[in-house]
Amino acid sequence: MSERVLMKGNEALAEAAIAAGCRHFFGYPITPQTEVAAYMAKRMPKVNGVYLQAESEVASINMVLGAAAAGVRVMTSTSSPGVSLMAEGISYIAGSDLPMLIVNVQRGGPGLGGIQPSQADYFQATKSTGHGDFHMIVLAPSTVQEMVDLVAGAFELGDRYRMPTMVLSDGMLGQMMEPVVLPEPTGDELPEKPWAACGHGGEREHNVVNSLYIQPHDLERLVIERYKRYDEIKRKEQRAEEYLTEDAEIIVVAYGASSRVSRSAVNKAREDGIKAGLIRPITLWPFPDDAIGKAADSKKTKRFLTVEMSMGQMVEDVRLAVNGRKPVEFYGRTGGVIPTPKEVYDQIVKLSGGA
Amino acid sequence: MPKITSKPHALTDKPFHYCPGCTHGIAHRLVAEVLDELGMEDRTVGIASVGCSVFTYDYFSCDMVQAPHGRAPAVGTGVKRARPDNIVFTYQGDGDLAAIGTAETVHAAARGENITSIFINNTIYGMTGGQMAPTTLPGQITQTTPYGRDVSEAGYPLRVCEMLSTLDGVALAQRAALDSVKHVNEAKKAIRKAFEYQDEKLGYTIVELLSTCPTNWGLSTEDSLQWLRDKMIPYYPLGVYKDIKEVRR
Numbered sequence: 001m002s003e004r005v006l007m008k009g010n011e012a013l014a015e016a017a018i019a020a021g022c023r024h025f026f027g028y029p030i031t032p033q034t035e036v037a038a039y040m041a042k043r044m045p046k047v048n049g050v051y052l053q054a055e056s057e058v059a060s061i062n063m064v065l066g067a068a069a070a071g072v073r074v075m076t077s078t079s080s081p082g083v084s085l086m087a088e089g090i091s092y093i094a095g096s097d098l099p100m101l102i103v104n105v106q107r108g109g110p111g112l113g114g115i116q117p118s119q120a121d122y123f124q125a126t127k128s129t130g131h132g133d134f135h136m137i138v139l140a141p142s143t144v145q146e147m148v149d150l151v152a153g154a155f156e157l158g159d160r161y162r163m164p165t166m167v168l169s170d171g172m173l174g175q176m177m178e179p180v181v182l183p184e185p186t187g188d189e190l191p192e193k194p195w196a197a198c199g200h201g202g203e204r205e206h207n208v209v210n211s212l213y214i215q216p217h218d219l220e221r222l223v224i225e226r227y228k229r230y231d232e233i234k235r236k237e238q239r240a241e242e243y244l245t246e247d248a249e250i251i252v253v254a255y256g257a258s259s260r261v262s263r264s265a266v267n268k269a270r271e272d273g274i275k276a277g278l279i280r281p282i283t284l285w286p287f288p289d290d291a292i293g294k295a296a297d298s299k300k301t302k303r304f305l306t307v308e309m310s311m312g313q314m315v316e317d318v319r320l321a322v323n324g325r326k327p328v329e330f331y332g333r334t335g336g337v338i339p340t341p342k343e344v345y346d347q348i349v350k351l352s353g354g355a
Numbered sequence: 356m357p358k359i360t361s362k363p364h365a366l367t368d369k370p371f372h373y374c375p376g377c378t379h380g381i382a383h384r385l386v387a388e389v390l391d392e393l394g395m396e397d398r399t400v401g402i403a404s405v406g407c408s409v410f411t412y413d414y415f416s417c418d419m420v421q422a423p424h425g426r427a428p429a430v431g432t433g434v435k436r437a438r439p440d441n442i443v444f445t446y447q448g449d450g451d452l453a454a455i456g457t458a459e460t461v462h463a464a465a466r467g468e469n470i471t472s473i474f475i476n477n478t479i480y481g482m483t484g485g486q487m488a489p490t491t492l493p494g495q496i497t498q499t500t501p502y503g504r505d506v507s508e509a510g511y512p513l514r515v516c517e518m519l520s521t522l523d524g525v526a527l528a529q530r531a532a533l534d535s536v537k538h539v540n541e542a543k544k545a546i547r548k549a550f551e552y553q554d555e556k557l558g559y560t561i562v563e564l565l566s567t568c569p570t571n572w573g574l575s576t577e578d579s580l581q582w583l584r585d586k587m588i589p590y591y592p593l594g595v596y597k598d599i600k601e602v603r604r
Contacts, residue, residue, distance in 0.1 A: 024437055050436045054429065055462035062426035062459070066433020069420040070400065074437070092423050197418035198438045199398035206367075208412045210403075210421040 004181055009144045010035035010077075010174040012182070013103060013151055013167070014043065017075055019185045020152035022101070023049035024074040026063035028056055028082065031115045032171035033105035036077040057082040061089030061102075068098040069209040071196025073155055077103035079171075080121050081112065083129070090164055091130025095211030097195075097226070099158030101151070102136075103167045105174040108336035116336025117171035117257055122313035125168050126285040133223050135230055137165040137237065138284040140255040144178035150282075152183060157237065159191045161229055168284060170309070172257040172338065233286050240288035241280040242295075244270065248277025250351050251295050253318050254307040255281045258339060262307045265344035274352045275300075284314070292321035303351050304328040307344055309337070363387035365396045369413045376569035376576030378533040379407060379475065383414055385543045386444070386473055389550055390417065399442040400434050402427040404456075406448040407481040425456025428463035431470040442553060444471040450480045453489040453513045460519075467524030467558035471549045474515060477566040478587065485571030489513045492590055497571070512590070516563050520596035526558035528597040532565035532588060534580045541593070548598075557599050565591060 007015070014036045017025075025040040027033075037053070044051035050067075054060035060076050067074040078086065083104050093100055106121045108114035125138045137157050141147040150167060158165040197207045213219035244266060245251060254262040259280040269276040279295060281288045295301050304326060306315040315330045322328050331347045333339045365387035373379045390396045399417040403409055405424035412419035422430040427445035435443045445452075452460050452474050463470065479497055480486040486499040490512050494503040516528040527549050531542035542564055549560035565587050567579040574582055595601070 024433075026433065026436075052432070052436060055458055058426070059429040059432075059459050059462065062423060062429035063433035063436070065422070065426075066402075066420065066430035066435075067437040068433070069430070070434045070437035070441070072437040074433070088423055089426070096421070197400050197420045197434065199400060199441050200396075200416075200418055202397045206416050207418045208421070209419070210412055212409060212421055 002181060004179045006177050007144060007180050008035055008175060008177050009147050009169065010105065011039045012144050012180050013147045013169070014039040015182055016148040016151040017101070018043055018047055018049070019183045020073070020155050021186045021190050022073045022075050022155065023047065024067045024072050025049070025051050025076065026054055026060040026067070026074070027076050027078065028054050028060045030079045030082045032107055032174050033077045033079045033103065035174070036103060036105070057085035058089070061086035064100050065089055065093050065096070065098065068093065068100040069096065069196065070198045071193035073190055075101035075103065077105065079105045079107045080109050080118070083121060083124060087130040090136065091132055091134065092211050093164050094130070094134035094136065095132065096209050097162040098164070098209065099155070099162055100164050101154050101158060101167065102164060103169060106168065106170040108334065114336040115171065117309060117338060118334065118336055119170060119256060119258060119309040120311070120313065120334060121168070122284065122308070122310060125166055126287070126317070134226065135163070135285050137161070137163065137233065138168050139165065140168045140282060140284050141173060142256050142259045142280060144173070144176065144180045147173060148180055148182060152186070161233055163229070168256065170257050237283060238286050238288045238290055239282040240291040241282060242291060243278040243280065245277035245279060245295055247275055247300055249275040249300055249302045250277070250305060250348050251301055251303070252276060252278045252305045252307055252344070252348065253281070253292065253314070254278065255284060255314065258307045258309050261339050261341050262344050264341035265348055268341060268345045269348045274348060276348050281314070287317045287321065289321040292318060296322040296325040301326055305347055305351055306330050307339060308332045309339070310334050363391045365390040365416050367414055367416050371414065372410060373407065374570045376567060376579055378564070378566040381533045381539060382473065382475060382564050382566065383411065385539070385546050386446070387415065389543065389547045392547065393550055395442045395550060398440060399444065400438070402431045402434070402443065402445040404445060404447040404451040406451050408446050408448060408475065409482070411446050425451050425454070426459055427451065427456065428459040428468065428470065428472065432463055432466070432468050435468060435470050442550060444473060444550070446473045447475065448481065449474070449476045449478065449488045449490040453515050464519045464522050464559040464561070465524045467526070469553050469556050470559065471553050472561040473546065474561055474563040475566045476515070476563050476591065477568040479568050479571050481568050481571055485568070492586055514591060516561065516596040519561060524558050525561070525597050526552045526599040527560040529595045530563040530565065530591060530593050532583060532593055533567070534565070534583045538593070552599070
């Protein structure tokens with residue numbers, strides 16, 4: 001299926017998940033992710049899959065937990081307030097070493113906030129999605145095509161490292177239509193899950209999927225083992241796109257929707273002779289420390305400018321990666337307001353010492 | 356010496372951690388005996404909840420998943436939808452099933468989810484040290500109702516089987532007790548029927564077991580059983596509240 005089709009981000013993502021062998025979807029309605037669930041409700045019965053609308057996000061993430069524990073490829077999608085409700089379940093899923101995919105089509109917050117695009121869930125996605133020491137792998141697409149391309153990989157990473165993965169989208173990417181080439185459905189067998197709770201069939205000891213370890217030393221040992229896996233992921237799985245960074249003096253760092261705006265601003269700056277470039281993190285956890293660090297070491301780099309649709313969240317990770325080597329500035333709009341290329345361009349001009 | 360009895364195969368060799376006189380042991384054994392008799396252990400997945408029975412995952416020989424507090428019916432739903440040929444049961448106390456997990460319980464029942472809930476009602480939060488439960492009786496003294504449950508402040512207890520019996524998705528809702536041989540035998544029959552109905556995909560099944568908590572009630576084993584008879588059974592009458600086969604007849 002190499003044909004290009006015009007699709008909404010949310011629907012393309014859903015189709016890509018089905019192509020990746022996902023046959024179980026549990027969710028609860030919330031704007032602006034509704035198309036994912038609606039698409040799944042339409043498509044899953046046609047591929048002998050399961051679509052189930054839960055009574056709440058609390059329930060849907062726990063249905064995901066159950067299906068993941070039973071060893072199937074499973075996902076849910078929601079938007080910001082929904083992730084807050086799922087936080088408990090995500091922590092249990094991480095503590096039980098279960099793979100599953102959660103899509104967050106971000107909207108403005110805090111509280112009921114708004115329904116327009118936002119990137120204010122960066123902290124929630126990368127630092128504190130629930131209680132306890134744990135991480136999710138967080139992938140941030142910036143086009144409908146990339147949304148599709150990242151989904152299969154998200155399932156595979158989750159299976160490989162036995163942990164939850166999140167695609168961090170937003171209301172703009174979810175709602176916009178772009179041409180996209182959908183992947184071929186996977187003909188591959190999904191990976192074996194010998195740890196799954198699906199009936200021992202009299203052939204093995206019982207499997208227990210659990211996150212409770214009442215002895216402190218046992219719990220500590222398991223968490224430390226999990227963090228060794230996290231270290232491996234940090235070494236192997238960092239991803240970022242670098243655009244015109246080679247000779248750049250001003251390096252804009254932005255992901256997802258705000259990276260599209262930033263790219264336009266960088267292009268405009270280049271037209272005006274300003275040496276601007278863009279680093280676009282694709283993995284938010286693990287954060288692309290290496291790409292940012294390399295740019296911070298470059299003699300050409302003078303300043304970093306982080307652009308987000310939030311009051312400044314990822315900028316903290318940019319500062320940690322830069323580690324004082326160069327100044328790191330921030331520009332953001334929030335509450336569902338999308339920055340314009342002109343606004344970002346003006347920031348670049350200001351930092352370059354221009355008018 | 357001839358062997359005349361043994362523990363059910365569906366129980367592991369791990370010793371129970373329960374307090375002396377607690378009826379969890381009886382409930383565990385009944386579930387395990389039923390799994391043995393129906394030959395279901397091999398394809399069963401049990402869902403452990405939060406509370407004293409959290410360690411059921413160590414006690415049942417079938418595959419087990421430990422669920423967040425109150426979420427066992429949602430976790431069980433996920434397992435069952437992923438593996439429709441598995442037998443899935445949740446094992447939950449009153450705080451788990453009827454307070455924090457009320458929504459998950461009601462909606463699993465309303466969907467007619469083909470899972471079985473074993474519901475331990477002992478009118479108290481056991482593991483956390485004896486606080487008021489959704490099933491604590493009016494006037495009952497607990498750690499958080501030190502002057503007795505005042506219904507004008509704390510409201511009234513939930514009668515779960517009665518409530519769920521109104522839902523079309525429920526195939527069996529039955530309340531039994533673990534205080535006497537007669538009642539224990541009735542309880543076992545109810546559990547067996549629940550698993551059989553699940554296997555026939557008739558809908559959601561729940562067996563409520565009136566149980567004791569001597570430690571947090573501050574009573575001896577014997578007095579606890581008497582308290583169950585004198586106080587609990589009048590408020591929570593035993594019997595079948597819904598049986599889809601009876602309704603159809």
